[in-house]
């Protein structure tokens with residue numbers, strides 16, 4: 019099969035012909051129809067996540083069709099493969115409904131080969147049925163930007179005035195969910211990024227402006243999707259007493275030193291790690307009811323490096339998707 023392969027940190031992906039994966043017990047073999055590109059893929063390429071398998075196929079927002087294997091899905095079924103690829107089911111986290119924190123978890127496109135390829139094998143217990151009504155390309159970003167964005171939103175509580183910092187793939191989906199829930203959304207972007215600010219307003223945000231500038235009013239909660247540590251004190255400063263700041267990314271640059279006063283008043287700062295299968299089921303049931311509209315920019319598989327470059331440069335409108 020054709021795949022884009024990462025040989026080590028700091029390298030470009032290269033096109034390669036790999037042996038077709040052989041599905042083990044309980045695994046399905048999928049023909050990949052589309053695979054979303056995630057900020058996490060960049061963190062892996064850059065060596066900021068330090069435990070990838072040595073020769074790696076990236077990609078953890080996979081939409082594919084079942085070719086063989088497993089019992090849960092039939093041949094030809096459309097299936098989604100997310101970041102959480104396997105858990106042990108036995109550790110204290112798995113046994114307490116927190117499989118996202120599993121000590122031995124294996125992640126798709128990190129410790130297991132992912133979807134920047136024509137074929138992928140996945141543990142069927144961690145796959146999702148894709149809601150009808152979403153074409154393959156539009157469904158792909160739901161599988162990480164959507165799922166992890168949704169978990170981030172849930173952990174922020176149900177405050178009405180919601181700030182979203184970094185308006186990329188996750189934010190453009192979660193903004194729609196938040197508006198559907200009756201919240202008021204304030205979008206914080208890079209200074210002067212008028213195109214993204216316009217995009218946020220189109221998706222229902224009532225205000226869009228500079229992330230490091232003052233908010234138009236106090237927020238009840240803030241979600242941070244951009245991997246920039248300086249947004250943490252900025253968001254804490256923007257939330258009211260008792261408000262939450264939730265960091266939705268897997269990696270962030272260092273958080274600058276800040277006065278305790280920013281956290282005082284029972285403000286809460288927390289991260290979100292991975293997803294549970296329950297998050298996925300819940301979000302994929304909700305998305306068509308909102309309905310969440312996904313804006314995608316597509317790249318043929320062999321141009322995956324270009325997709326990553328454009329994501330790095332903040333040039334992607336919505337979400338990038340590679341198509342084998």
Ligand SMILES: [Zn+2]
Pocket residue numbers: 056057058059078101162163
């Ligand atoms: Zn992701």
Ligand SMILES: [Zn+2]
Pocket residue numbers: 105106107108109110111112113117119120121122123
């Ligand atoms: Zn576990």
